[in-house]
Amino acid sequence: MEIAKKRSECPVSSSLDIFGDKWSLLIIRDMMFFNKSTFGDFTKSPEGIATNILTTRLQNLEEHKLIEKLEHPTSKAKVLYRLTNEGIDLLPIIIEIQLWADKYMDLPNEIKAQIKEAKKDKNEFIKVMTKKLKKQITN
Numbered sequence: 001m002e003i004a005k006k007r008s009e010c011p012v013s014s015s016l017d018i019f020g021d022k023w024s025l026l027i028i029r030d031m032m033f034f035n036k037s038t039f040g041d042f043t044k045s046p047e048g049i050a051t052n053i054l055t056t057r058l059q060n061l062e063e064h065k066l067i068e069k070l071e072h073p074t075s076k077a078k079v080l081y082r083l084t085n086e087g088i089d090l091l092p093i094i095i096e097i098q099l100w101a102d103k104y105m106d107l108p109n110e111i112k113a114q115i116k117e118a119k120k121d122k123n124e125f126i127k128v129m130t131k132k133l134k135k136q137i138t139n
Contacts, residue, residue, distance in 0.1 A: 018064045019090065023049055023057045025097075028066070028083070028090055032133060033114070037080045038072070066090070088133045092126055 007013055019025060030036035030045055042054055049057075058081060061067045066087035072078035095118050101107060102115045118125040 031083050
């Protein structure tokens with residue numbers, strides 16, 4: 001996957017151009033951990049994303065092949081979004097952000113429970129979560 005225009009040759013900068021804004025990461029988080037898959041699902045996230053920003057971020061993530069858009073099985077007015085393999089490969093990054101937050105921030109107990117699971121055996125947690133997310137692609 002190649003970005004149309006890169007600001008620099010730095011891999012961090014180039015990657016952040018694709019998924020590095022707050023909203024894109026939260027959409028990816030919602031898909032990974034909260035099984036959100038529709039526009040309406042994303043608007044109900046506690047962070048309160050504006051619909052115009054959500055539309056733009058979903059388009060960007062789709063253009064860069066981190067998510068894909070599918071027909072909704074029961075409604076022609078809705079579409080489903082799901083992570084691609086490239087999107088799923090961001091899981092270790094999301095986990096590391098959560099672990100950093102756990103170290104430096106006061107988090108709610110329901111979030112701490114998930115982080116506790118990841119801390120027990122991070123590699124195994126990532127392996128299990130990756131398998132679960134990839135299974136969604138094949139269904």
